[in-house]
Amino acid sequence: MRAARIPLAVLIALLAACTTLPDGSERAATASRWAATRDWQRMTLGGPPIELTAFGPPAHAVRRAQPLTVYIEGDGLAWLTPTRPSPDPTPLDPLALRLALAQPEGLAVYLARPCQYTGRRDTAQCPGALWTHARFSEQAVRATSQALDALVQRYGATRLHLVGYSGGAALAVLVAARRTDVASLTSVAGNLDPTHWTRVHGLTPLHDSLDPLERAPALGALPQWHFSGERDAVVPPDTAQRFMAHLPEGSRAQGLRLPGFDHRCCWTEQWPALWRQSQVSPAPLRRAPHAFSANPATSL
Numbered sequence: 682m683r684a685a686r687i688p689l690a691v692l693i694a695l696l697a698a699c700t701t702l703p704d705g706s707e708r709a710a711t712a713s714r715w716a717a718t719r720d721w722q723r724m725t726l727g728g729p730p731i732e733l734t735a736f737g738p739p740a741h742a743v744r745r746a747q748p749l750t751v752y753i754e755g756d757g758l759a760w761l762t763p764t765r766p767s768p769d770p771t772p773l774d775p776l777a778l779r780l781a782l783a784q785p786e787g788l789a790v791y792l793a794r795p796c797q798y799t800g801r802r803d804t805a806q807c808p809g810a811l812w813t814h815a816r817f818s819e820q821a822v823r824a825t826s827q828a829l830d831a832l833v834q835r836y837g838a839t840r841l842h843l844v845g846y847s848g849g850a851a852l853a854v855l856v857a858a859r860r861t862d863v864a865s866l867t868s869v870a871g872n873l874d875p876t877h878w879t880r881v882h883g884l885t886p887l888h889d890s891l892d893p894l895e896r897a898p899a900l901g902a903l904p905q906w907h908f909s910g911e912r913d914a915v916v917p918p919d920t921a922q923r924f925m926a927h928l929p930e931g932s933r934a935q936g937l938r939l940p941g942f943d944h945r946c947c948w949t950e951q952w953p954a955l956w957r958q959s960q961v962s963p964a965p966l967r968r969a970p971h972a973f974s975a976n977p978a979t980s981l
Contacts, residue, residue, distance in 0.1 A: 702758075705769035709798045712736065712775050716791070719782055726792075726831040730806050731824040734798035735832065736778060737790035745837030748864065750789045751829060752781040755847030756872075757797050759812045770812035771797045776945060777846040780869065783952040790832055794849065795821050810889060816848060817875060817890035822855045829856065840864040844959075847916060847944070848872045851893045854924075857903060858896035865904045867959045870944050872916045873907070873924035881917060897927035905934035906959040910942030928966055935963035 703711070713723055716736040724735040757772035771793075781791040794816070796807035811821055829841060842865045845853030850871025857863040872878050873893050879886050907925065909918035918938045928934050937958075941947065948955075 702761075702773070705771045705798070705800055708758075708769075708771040708773060709734075709800070712772075712778055712798065715775075715778060715782060721782075721791075723798075724835075726828040727824055728827075731795050731811070731820065732799065732806075733795060733824060733828040734793040735790055735828065736781075737832070737836075738788070740835050743788055743836060746839055747788055747836075748840050748842055749832060749836055749838035750781075750784060750787060750842040750844060751832060752777040752789065752791050753825070753843065753845045753849035753853050754778070754791070754793045754797060755849050756812065756816060757794060759816070766809050766813050768809075769796075769800070770794065774945070776948060777844070777849055777869075779949045780844065780846065780952050783949055784956055785953040788836060788838070790836075792825070792828055792832070794852070795824055814885070814887050815889035817851050817855060817887060817893070819891060822852065822859075822891060825852050826856050826860065829860070833862065843867070844869065845871055846948075848875075851875055854893040854896055854900070855891055858899045863903065865906075865959070866900065867905070868907045868921060869948055869955075870910055870913055870916050870942075871907060871921060871924075874920050877920060877923055878916060894924060894927050897924060898929055901929035901932040903933070904962050905932070906963060907934070907936040908948075908955060909936065909938050910944060910946070910948075911938045911940045912943040915944035925966065930966065932966040933963045934966045 716723065721736045721738055724737065726733045726735055754772060754775055754777040757770040758767045759770050761767050778791040781789045795811045799807060815821065833841065841863045843853040843857055843863055844867045846869045850868035850873055853866055853868065854873060857866050875887050875890060876892060907921040909921045911918055921936045925934055925936055
């Protein structure tokens with residue numbers, strides 16, 4: 682299997698060649714320091730064979746019986762070079778964590794992907810497939826849903842709002858399609874069509890992964906916002922548009938392309954405003970050309 686061509690894989694390869702990447706424990710320590718700025722704690726959720734890491738406020742410090750927003754991380758450091766998988770997918774920069782910390786109000790928690798932050802390197806508990814070709818597999822979806830069960834119980838949440846960044850958006854779709862307690866779905870630079878994504882970047886198909894497009898028809902009643910960066914070369918903005926084309930007519934879903942945004946810029950800085958936008962129920966979906974709109978300047 683090959684990882685992405687220009688620009689993503691080349692950027693990672695150049696970074697690896699020119700600098701020493703922080704190891705998984707250093708990356709985990711960085712995330713813990715960021716979480717500590719809000720007095721968030723690290724949690725281990727689920728159980729054998731897969732445990733997931735989360736960061737969130739102490740359960741005793743929050744009001745129970747309120748909605749919970751869960752931010753699902755992207756693919757992390759899945760590849761070191763175009764042909765060499767990473768031994769540890771813990772992200773260099775956990776953008777979904779920064780989004781969760783930037784949420785201006787309400788209860789938020791950050792949920793990592795399988796094998797991120799665990800320190801386990803391609804073992805029976807964390808096979809490398811879980812961050813390469815099986816990153817959206819039944820096993821990954823089931824583990825993520827079990828982690829959500831644990832979070833609901835921990836915080837006494839009444840319902841869930843899922844926010845998925847990059848590849849985390851695909852998992853959010855797959856999880857939402859099988860749960861009854863999800864009240865909304867938001868994708869941020871979301872890889873909502875992995876088949877198209879692998880084709881665009883010339884990658885080997887994710888042959889052991891589920892396809893979010895196949896679950897789209899089941900999500901017609903779920904309020905959705907899909908934010909894409911107009912300059913995103915990693916997950917092109919038409920990816921979200923392709924996903925929305927599979928939603929039933931009249932779905933409560935809206936997509937916005939944000940000028941000047943790419944795969945990492947400028948989500949954290951603008952997240953308070955985007956989050957408030959996502960709290961507004963979208964109008965019923967209309968087909969092209971109006972289903973997915975560019976977002977000029979400040980028309981959030």
